[in-house]
Amino acid sequence: MKTVGVFDSGVGGLSVLRALLAELPGTRFVYAADSAYAPYGERTAEDVSERTHRITAHLRKEHGIDALVLACNTATAHAIDALRQHHPDLPIIGVEPALKPAAALSRSGHIGVIATRGTLGSTRFAQLRDRLVAASPRPLWFSSQPCDGLADAIERHDLPVIQALSERYISELLQGSPESPAIDTLVLGCTHYPFAGELLGHLSGTGVTLVDTGAPVARRTREVLGLPPAASATAQAPLLLSSGQPAALAAAAQRWLGLHTEARSLLLA
Template sequence: MFDSGVGGLSVLRALLAELPGTRFVYLADSAFAPYGERDAAEVSQRTHRVASYLRKAHAIDALVLACNTATAIAIDSLRKDHPDLPIVGVEPALKPAVGLSQSGCIGVLATRGTLESPRFSVLRKRLMSQVTGPLRFLCQSCDGLAAAIERNDDSAIQTLCERYTLALRDAAGPDLDAVVLGCTHYPFAMSALTRLLGSSVTLVDTAVPVARRTREVLGLMPAAPGTSVPPPVLLATRDPQALEQAASRWLGLLTTARLVHP
C-alpha cells in the first residue's frame, strides 16, 4: 500500500485491525507529497512507478492505493496495466454520508486534485441522480492541510481547519450535518475538526470500508483473536524518520523505516 505521505497510515490502522496476521508494506512517497496539489500527469506517473516498484521489490499479492488523489487520477489505468493484481482504492465516502445525513446537506473536505478529477465528478453526479430527496454536496478544497499534517504542524493544522470549516459553515448554513473527509491525511486532524464543527456534524472517512473491501478482495476470513501481527515494512522516498515518528504517534508502531528511490 502507499500514499503520497503519512496520511495513508489512517488506512493502515484499519487494515491492521481487519487483517491481523497479514504482512503489509507501506510506502510513503514523501519526496512528492502531497499528491493533491500536483498536476494529474505527475500523480499518474508516480502512482504507476511506485506500484511497479512494490510488485518487483516486495512480491505483493494486492495493492491498496491509500490516497484519494492517486485513486481518482490513476486507478483505472493502473488496473489496465496490472490486470492480474487486485487493486483497492479509496474515494470520498459520499454514499455513506448520504445515508447518515438527515438534512441532505453534506460537506466534502478534500484536496484540489481529488475534487477536480473526473472520477469524483462522476461519483457525485451518480449519487445526485439516485437520491430523490434534497441533497447538496458542498465541496471545499483544503490547500496546505495535508502538508501541515505531514509536518505535524499543530498550529498550521488548527489554522487551516478553522479556515476550511468556516467556509463550509458559511456555504451550508445551519443544515450541515455530515462532512466527508476526502483525504486519508484528514483523520489525523479529527480532533480539531470535531471541535470546530461540533457534535451535531458527523465526520465520515473511508478507512474501515477500505479495509473490509481489501479482505473481501483477498478472500480472507478475519483472523482469530490473539493472532500474531508481523510488523509492517515502512518505506519512504524522503525523511524515513518522519514516517517512523508518525507511525509511532498514530498507530503505536515502533518500526524502523527505510529510504527507497522507486
C-alpha cells in the first residue's frame, strides 16, 4: 500500500483529499494541516517556504510517505521548486489555480480568478497566466481578485464572515471587470474556496461555471504513482494531523468529507 502525504496551511486541502480518496481508495493518506500558521496567503514567501520544508521533512521521517501532494496554492507557488530540488527522490504534486481547464471551458474567453494575495502576486501565477494568453488562438482575459480573510474565515467556519467576504469579493470582481464579453468561468484559486462553492456560485450567477483543482490533482497523483484507475477498494481512513487544534480539523473532516476520525497534534522536531 502506498502512503501519500497531503499538506495544506489548514483545512482547505481537505477539498483535495476528498478527490484523492475517491480516485485512490486503496491508498493510505496522511493529512497535515499547519493551522497554527494559517492562512499562508497572508504570510511572506520565506515563512511559507520554511514551514513547507519542515513539514515535508517530518512526513518523510515519521510517516514514510511515498509521494507528497502540496494541497496549497500559496505553498506551491513559493516552495515547490526548492522542495523538489531538496527531495529529488520524492514525487511532489502541487496545485495551481486551474487556469488551463477554465480556459478550455470558457465560451466567452473571459475568466475570473479568486485566490489569496500570495498566490496572485507570485511569479508562478503570472507565468502560467501569460503563457496561456500567448498560446491561445482566441482572445483570452483573466480578471483576478485577491480575497483577504476568506480562507481564514472558511478555516474557522465563520459563516457570517464567509457570507460578507464572498459578497464583497465577487461584487468587486464582477464590477471591476467591465470588459466585454462577460466573465463566464470562475477559478477557485485556493483549496479552501470549494467549501464555500455553493455560495460563490450563487453570487456569481447562473451563467458562471466554477472550476477547482481537486479532481485533476487526484488524477495526476494516481498517474505519478503508476496506479490503475480507481477500483472498488475500501477507502482507508486518513491520518489527520494539525499544528493547531486537532479537534477543529476532525470537525472539518466530518462536516465536509463525512469522516468520523480523530485528529492528532502535528509535532515538529
